[in-house]
Amino acid sequence: MQVLSYLIPISLILGGIGLIGFIYTVRSDQYDDPEGDAQRILSGQYDDKPKV
16 A cells, blocks of 8 residues: 555656656647648649659
């Protein structure tokens, strides 16, 4: 049971780091262009068999 006194704070710290990282990416507009990705995947510009 003494292990829990180490694991709980470590998991809270790691969860906080993940939350801070997520908030940073949202504020820096890294998820800003969902329509561009949707259009790019349907584009015929990139095909499976490139010309050699």
